[in-house]
Amino acid sequence: MSVFRLGLVGVGKIARDQHLAAIAATPGLELVATADPHARLDGVTDYRSLAAMLDAEPSLDGVAICTPAHLRHELASLALRRDKAVLLEKPPGATLAEIEDLRSLAAARGQVLFAAWHSRFAPGIATARAWLADKAVRAVAIRWHEDVRVWHPGQRWLWEAGGMGVFDPGINALSIATELLAPFFLRRATLEVPQNCQTPIAAALAFRTAAGVEIEADFDFRHEDPPCWQMRIDTAQGVLTLEEGGARLVIDGETLMEEPEREYPGVYAHFRDLLERGESDIDIAPLRHVADALMLGHRRAVAPFHD
């Protein structure tokens, strides 16, 4: 088996919590170096910038970009122009225009670009997809509730313009829904925005497919622990429920699957596969739905939020 040599760009919380272990657990991937102006990892060669890493490590096959979203476009552009494959943490950019540009650039350079939506690799998703393939979906209800103080303590950027608020977890639900269901379109949205914040603390979204299936999504940050990350899909042939973000799969009340969360190993196994095949996987749909919701949604001011 060939081994692909990777650099990690942005040594922050998500890199330490998820990416390192997932790379280590994936046969055929090797972490060679990191690039971060402020942080490093014990035992891994480190550079202060992506440019320095690319200059010093010409044999790198690709990079995983785990920086804040607004830095990803410039870094990914540089890596693609230097003929490196790129994995982007979610969301793949700060704007849709940036991601479209990266898609064009990757195609022009013949390089691999992977916009990773980690929730799509939750244990139950592939089985859910296979089960749904021959079913007639009638209605979908998504509930994605969590306590922001538990899951995002002190993350002030969430509440600033571009920070997405409750869409930061909500986009995970949308990444699963867009993976499992026929294309759907936003009809109405209500966004509850704390008076002292720029982004919603809760959102109620009503989508519809071309076939008329209604999809209701309800995101809320004001939920006491434990979180509720649930998607219920009613079909003519039974009810499928994904719970715990896809770690548990229930069909007609019977638990078909319940496994520990291991989304990031799935992300890197897929990246490995894309590298082997020289293919890209860039689905803008989850972020496009967020942009549609923020464009179309009716904003209602609610009580101030203090962390």
Add this chain to the structure above:
Amino acid sequence: MSVFRLGLVGVGKIARDQHLAAIAATPGLELVATADPHARLDGVTDYRSLAAMLDAEPSLDGVAICTPAHLRHELASLALRRDKAVLLEKPPGATLAEIEDLRSLAAARGQVLFAAWHSRFAPGIATARAWLADKAVRAVAIRWHEDVRVWHPGQRWLWEAGGMGVFDPGINALSIATELLAPFFLRRATLEVPQNCQTPIAAALAFRTAAGVEIEADFDFRHEDPPCWQMRIDTAQGVLTLEEGGARLVIDGETLMEEPEREYPGVYAHFRDLLERGESDIDIAPLRHVADALMLGHRRAVAPFHD
């Protein structure tokens, strides 16, 4: 010359003000019928719905959809599935997801889909584009100011969620900028939203190209007549200015072109050409920039607006 037979869907203000005369002025196009539940035109066969028109007029080649934006996706889908070409007024849909779906559907059906951005057909645009082709752009300043009470009297929908506010004219500027310039990406946006409205009355946008060119756009509805619809493009080889929305083209202070506005005849000449060639023209970029601005922009509450 072959003649393409058209139906007009939505007999409202824009259809009467612009589309009828433009179709009549375009050789090779013939208006056969209209579809509107509430309105009709003297001397033109009329139907109460698109479905009724398609049933009764099987020889139609295409339809122009001039309804409110939130109705366009369903109507355009129906027309494409019935193998009719489709022209969409701007914006081509209420959400980006809808437009992406129409793009896929048109490709799958092998049908012509034209997302019309009328400002791209202003007299000076083609000449500006040709002049810019071999110039090095250094900076761009867009000023799109008009008195909303003069140009949009009583249009309450502008101020409701999804109504886009000042982006309704601002998207015209963005449609010209995306036609003339290299791809650009939003860095910052400030949106001024009246306390009693959902959408901005003014917006200040800062974009940058991959080459580092700064593009500043300033949209404002609180401007006394006459309007200022101006774009200044500084290049290493001189300064190009489009005024009056593109009707006047000035290079280094010299007026190269000044012509009466005739954007819609240009729209229909292009649609005629697309029909002849069996090609589509679907550029999502202007609406994508609006969605990016509404996703990334910092909102500031300003004085209430009363029409």
